[in-house]
Amino acid sequence: MKLAGIALRNVFRNGRRSLLSVTAVAVAALSITLLFALLEGIRADIRRNAWNYESGEVRIRNADFDRYEYLNPVQYVVPDYRALTERLEQLPQVAAVSPRINIPAVSFRGERQISARGIGLDFTTEQEYQDDLEAIVAAGRLPEPGTSEAILGNRLARELGAGVGDTVTFLTQTRTRTSNAFTVDVVGLAAFPVAALDRTAFLLPIDAAGHYMRMRDAASEVLLKSTDGRTEVLKTGVSALLSEEGPEGMNVTPWTEVSGGYGYLQMADVVYRIIALFFFLLGSTVIVNTTMMTIHERTREIGTLSAMGMRGGELVRLFFTEATYLGIAGSLAGVLAGAALALPLQYTGIDFGAQMEMVDMDISTVLYPVLNWRSTVLTFFYSLAVAMLASFVPARRAAKLQPVAALRA
Amino acid sequence: MQYRRIAQRKAWQIGFLAALAALAAPSAFALTADEIIARMEDNQTHPTSYIEGEMVITDRFGDRVSTFFAHTEGDDRFLVEFTSRDEEGQRVLRRNDDLYLYYPDARETIRLTGSALRDSLLGSDISYEDMTGGRGLAEDYRFELLGEETVDGRRCYKIELTARGTNVAYPKQIYWVDSEDFVLRKSEQYARAGRKLKVTEVLETMEQDGYIFPARILITDQTRRSSGTEMILHQVDIGVDLPRGIFSLEQLTW
Numbered sequence: 001m002k003l004a005g006i007a008l009r010n011v012f013r014n015g016r017r018s019l020l021s022v023t024a025v026a027v028a029a030l031s032i033t034l035l036f037a038l039l040e041g042i043r044a045d046i047r048r049n050a051w052n053y054e055s056g057e058v059r060i061r062n063a064d065f066d067r068y069e070y071l072n073p074v075q076y077v078v079p080d081y082r083a084l085t086e087r088l089e090q091l092p093q094v095a096a097v098s099p100r101i102n103i104p105a106v107s108f109r110g111e112r113q114i115s116a117r118g119i120g121l122d123f124t125t126e127q128e129y130q131d132d133l134e135a136i137v138a139a140g141r142l143p144e145p146g147t148s149e150a151i152l153g154n155r156l157a158r159e160l161g162a163g164v165g166d167t168v169t170f171l172t173q174t175r176t177r178t179s180n181a182f183t184v185d186v187v188g189l190a191a192f193p194v195a196a197l198d199r200t201a202f203l204l205p206i207d208a209a210g211h212y213m214r215m216r217d218a219a220s221e222v223l224l225k226s227t228d229g230r231t232e233v234l235k236t237g238v239s240a241l242l243s244e245e246g247p248e249g250m251n252v253t254p255w256t257e258v259s260g261g262y263g264y265l266q267m268a269d270v271v272y273r274i275i276a277l278f279f280f281l282l283g284s285t286v287i288v289n290t291t292m293m294t295i296h297e298r299t300r301e302i303g304t305l306s307a308m309g310m311r312g313g314e315l316v317r318l319f320f321t322e323a324t325y326l327g328i329a330g331s332l333a334g335v336l337a338g339a340a341l342a343l344p345l346q347y348t349g350i351d352f353g354a355q356m357e358m359v360d361m362d363i364s365t366v367l368y369p370v371l372n373w374r375s376t377v378l379t380f381f382y383s384l385a386v387a388m389l390a391s392f393v394p395a396r397r398a399a400k401l402q403p404v405a406a407l408r409a
Numbered sequence: 410m411q412y413r414r415i416a417q418r419k420a421w422q423i424g425f426l427a428a429l430a431a432l433a434a435p436s437a438f439a440l441t442a443d444e445i446i447a448r449m450e451d452n453q454t455h456p457t458s459y460i461e462g463e464m465v466i467t468d469r470f471g472d473r474v475s476t477f478f479a480h481t482e483g484d485d486r487f488l489v490e491f492t493s494r495d496e497e498g499q500r501v502l503r504r505n506d507d508l509y510l511y512y513p514d515a516r517e518t519i520r521l522t523g524s525a526l527r528d529s530l531l532g533s534d535i536s537y538e539d540m541t542g543g544r545g546l547a548e549d550y551r552f553e554l555l556g557e558e559t560v561d562g563r564r565c566y567k568i569e570l571t572a573r574g575t576n577v578a579y580p581k582q583i584y585w586v587d588s589e590d591f592v593l594r595k596s597e598q599y600a601r602a603g604r605k606l607k608v609t610e611v612l613e614t615m616e617q618d619g620y621i622f623p624a625r626i627l628i629t630d631q632t633r634r635s636s637g638t639e640m641i642l643h644q645v646d647i648g649v650d651l652p653r654g655i656f657s658l659e660q661l662t663w
Contacts, residue, residue: 073470169516171512178473178495179496
């Protein structure tokens with residue numbers, strides 16, 4: 001207790017230097033808190049976009065399609081998707097099912113060809129699959145089942161020079177590997193969260209898509225979401241159902257294996273942790289510097305303390321405790337400031353706009369940081385530990401000073 | 410438009426524009442390359458025709474068959490309508506140098522221009538570009554007689570066609586023209602760098618009304634793996650009365 005009191009008093013003996021140390025640790029902790037919140041936000045965003053638009057949580061697709069995907073072999077389908085959907089919905093692990101028909105399309109504007117990607121959805125059940133489906137509607141409305149209506153991505157509509165009330169004709173390749181063209185009535189414009197979708201995607205009723213693509217009750221793929229986020233359990237259940245009742249030749253793939261964004265996240269997780277380490281190392285150099293300056297300035301005092309009988313270990317503990325106080329103050333201030341900044345951003349989001357438009361990944365243009373309390377608490381202890389460790393070497397040097405030499409200094 | 414000047418004779422056109430060699434070919438002795446090409450073109454041109462046939466399209470995923478009928482007039486007007494289940498009602502109209510596509514599911518016709526002409530017809534080895542041109546090869550190519558070769562037991566003139574400019578689909582072509590009936594028995598198309606792009610072979614011919622028609626033609630796009638399109642003509646009627654306005658855009662969408 002006495003040592004702790006001396007250490008606390010020493011912290012305030014040179015307030016400016018202590019403030020500098022606290023600030024260095026705080027800035028590092030704040031940056032890392034924000035970085036981890038952003039990373040958590042990207043993680044949630046990629047998962048939401050992949051589940052809604054790319055791979056589902058688990059995807060059923062014809063194995064031959066996966067095999068020849070680079071050739072876009074639209075003839076490899078999931079047969080009789082309606083019956084399959086009904087059976088899948090009976091599985092306890094399944095929260096929602098979304099059969100999809102994908103349409104590789106092109107529209108002609110003079111000599112320009114504008115590439116697009118149609119997604120045929122069952123709009124009567126899709127609301128269960130995508131809670132926020134209505135949220136993408138920027139103008140007009142969603143298409144009605146049984147019609148030739150479509151909702152176009154905002155940028156695609158701009159490229160095509162089309163708006164609500166217009167018609168657009170697309171040329172595509174059908175399941176029978178021949179061509180077909182069809183005209184859709186534009187009833188809405190969509191603000192897709194992902195720039196790539198906004199640039200290329202249009203949604204239309206699955207029955208119309210099936211007719212245009214000559215799918216004959218088949219779907220391109222069936223996407224599923226689990227009730228509890230246990231992807232592997234969902235995959236196992238779906239695989240068991242398919243192996244028992246068919247159809248044969250299907251791949252059941254979890255999103256973690258097919259989402260490009262997920263791979264990016266795995267890599268980013270490691271990279272950001274390394275970046276975090278560098279931040280702390282930079283912050284810790286200030287603490288090392290502060291402690292060394294303190295020891296240098298207080299050499300005589302150290303000599304006096306040693307002459308009065310304070311042992312080396314106690315000296316180490318003294319400086320270590322001082323660093324701990326600085327570390328606690330800095331880490332706490334940094335983490336709290338980071339949380340204070342991240343919390344409102346959770347709702348307002350950060351608009352990366354044009355920077356994200358050319359990113360060919362399922363990352364939204366507006367990202368919403370998510371404050372993960374576990375990682376925030378970890379950041380606090382992480383920065384505290386680095387701050388304490390940083391003081392260890394100079395404190396050891398102080399402990400090794402000879403009292404006589406220190407008194408003469 | 411660039412493609413307006415594309416003038417090439419290939420088996421596709423032989424099929425749809427089929428006006429083939431007169432039986433009584435005079436002695437071909439000492440004919441020049443220009444004269445041989447002119448004879449070949451004369452044989453391929455006739456006032457009107459009605460054709461029924463099918464295309465067997467093969468790719469790495471298997472075979473599929475598309476059936477069609479076509480009306481032609483001269484060498485620059487035709488209307489092809491597909492009758493097979495998945496393409497039923499789809500039409501391709503060539504009117505002079507313009508090419509239009511009609512699909513029953515679309516409310517507008519598609520006029521093909523620019524790079525779209527290089528797209529494939531129904532995923533076959535025939536590009537839309539191959540269906541244009543057809544008027545006066547001499548306008549776009551220089552001819553050189555390379556000699557004579559036997560193709561499937563038929564004595565043929567081997568003629569190299571070199572483009573006069575850059576506004577053609579194939580800078581170089583080689584034709585094998587039958588020395589007796591002046592039917593184009595085989596042709597090869599090359600890119601500027603010398604890469605072989607397409608090969609067209611006449612596998613069978615049929616004779617009707619004094620004309621000889623290619624009845625089976627194999628077209629292989631050399632740039633695609635395991636690819637080939639066989640065009641089989643089942644019926645060819647020459648000099649038919651065409652429905653009024655059959656080549657009009659209004660009629661196309663009916």
